[in-house]
Amino acid sequence: MSIFVYLLGLATGALLLVWQRRQQRCRERRLIKILQAADWPSALGQVEQLVQTQPQQQRQLRSLGTSRDTLERILQTAPIGYLQVDEENQLIWCNDQANRLLKMNQPLTGPVQRRRLLLEVARSYELDALIEETREKQAHCQREWMLYQISPDPLHPKEEPTYPLRGYAIPLDRGEVGVFLENRQEAALLVQQRDRWTSDVAHELKTPLTSIRLVAETLQPRVDESQRRWLDRLVNETIRLSNLVEDLLNLSRLQGDQFQGLSLKPVDLPPLIQRAWVSLEPLAEVKGLQLAYDGPRHCLASLDEPLFHRVLLNLMDNAIKHSPNRASVYVRLMAPGAALSPGFDGDDPGVDALILDVMDTGSGFNAKDLPYIFDRFYRADPSRSRTVADLAPVAPGTVTEVSRGTGLGLAIVSQIVEAHNGTITAANHPDLGGGWLRLRLPLPQTD
Template sequence: MRRIILSHMENQRFLEQELAMWKHICHVAPIGFLYVDRENHLIRCNPKACQLLDIQQCQHIPPRLLLELVRSYELDQLIEQTRKVGQHCEREWIFHPVSAEQAILSQQQPRPMRGYGLPLADGAVGVFLENRQEATLLAQQRDRWTSDVAHELKTPLTSIRLVAETLQTRLEPPLRTWVDRLLHETIRLSGLVQDLLDLSHLQASPTARLTKQPVDLVKLIQSAWQSLEPLARKKNLQLHYSGPSSLVILADEPRLHRVLLNVFDNSIKYSSPEQEIRVCMGLTANTTSTTQQVHLEVIDAGPGFPESALPHVFERFYQADPSRTRSGYELGMARQPDSSPPSSSEPAALMNSSCGLGLAIVRQIVEAHQGSVTAGNHPATGGAWLQIFLPWKPSEAVSLESVT
């Protein structure tokens, strides 16, 4: 019996040491931590969390409603979502400190935050908080530098293109092939520069650069597909559309046309020959309000996105598989003398090899329309599955007659 008691005491001492160690780690950790019970009372938080959330007293706080200490709708939503789904959840937002003292409020600056919610026993939730201020500043500096470089490259590329077009009509056929190649690469680089400038303009003032008017999405889908039909015809790909015969929203038509071009170009590029690309469209309930929204799905017949790439597909210059997205020119592979470069009259997508900007532009334009876009792999086909959500009002509708 004495041996059992000693063993029990030893185990208890070990557990107490473990608990003290983890408490110390949590206390000195460079990221914030909150422990919230099932009634949303804040039971425990470390000094870093108090600093990030501007909680004035972080030590020996009696259990209080989190709402009394921190006014953050996004943090509340993260906790509720984690509790509801019962698994790890992640959310990013801009935290705006709110204090009862106006003097303190005027000195506090909004800061970007990232929260990780972890479900615990009895409905409790643990939240790790990360300050994203430095990462945001670095991203802004990178984007500003990229935009500056694009501005500097635009004029010389235009000059090179003009010279190449002039030489194209004055050289003998054996030499014209090299000028054709130069012109092809110049057009591709000019397209890349224009994409960078478009992204920079959209990020600087997302809504100010939109010219909204009634747009029939069904006709826009047909128009975008027709623009890329030469690409689809090479692989004998078909477009299968299901949805209303007409659906009108208030949007910037050229921008949305660009969205569809980029999405279809990706789908055509990675779909296997003799397949079909599915486009489904309809209205669905908005999860954040009582209104409805347009739900547009594009499902290709390709291998889908690698799981590791899904969180990054909308980032600038991100390529899940660079070897699949570079043409022979980009790899330094010379053409045979008897082969002809692509004609400048071909669709823009033919002239521009993938550079990891297409889906970044898609996200920027969709978000400028107060919408959202997600990427995944379709559970039935395994192909890439892009879902675009756009705001819609009944007054914008013309017809919702379903077609098959």
């Protein structure tokens, strides 16, 4: 919020300066017309009126100067960095925080006496690219990147701190661009601590949950029939918690230092889709659902096969849960150049990517939920909350899919897709009306 306050103050100061200059030009034009008039007594009278209004103009000028000085003091003491470049990317102003964040190591704070290219004093090509993007689009732009410091002395290199930065760039007049810089190191540390805590808790819970399940399954055939339903509920809930722990562990393995990378190899996607459906067919048969596949019989993609199999399982399981009885789950695979259906902004049939759609015919996503459905533990549909009715007893030894509704399935999908340098988006299908999840996957590199 503070960033937008600074932006508002900066825009107000610029508008006041433009207004003052326009008023000055108007006065000059009036004065020239008066001096060119033939009636000198009348002209002198008008000049006298202009002189009388001069003190008021002087007061306005002093007020504008005070506002400008106040704005500079605010930017100079702001807890975030700010710098400004001209149309040639020469640095014309920066505050102390920007000087420290970019390690300029020069007395450049405030107005710069001798303009120099920004890349000369701050070796950050991502910042330069952000400025160029803002100047081309003439709109606010944002970017995050890691700042890697380069030692100025190659013969005696020294370790420089590395930290994430976030830049907010705004277009100004005459091709100038202003950039607010924020150090994201603290936020990154908080995320790492959260992920480490989640992983540690999941590891600690895994062993006792396995023990509880083994004890409950051992007791199932040894108790009376009237009491067995309580053990059935215990087994179901233990399986649900175990699967939740496994999901948390999978998320932690895909993030941070624990991520060992992908084992990429050419994978034929259509057979992988069929294998995922066969794994979920018992759940689909309960609701009388069928798979409707549309796409080529063979299509190679560079994937980590076990991880992407998990992606397909989660997407199809999500579609099965939200499909009505005796319906179809639609899966469509498209190569570059195929005609794309409407519904996703920015679709380009010529992109160098494979496109995988998974659609159901349920009630679809609520508009307010769409920005958050890939967040962990977010459950868009309130009906997915578990109730006592969900705890129906099952036959001993029956494995049920009780982990559904934890809010981690789509978070895992998003993490795996991002690891493959792909993207995933969500919408409601304009014809089917149900949920529509679209994956974009890069094509395998060819020599």
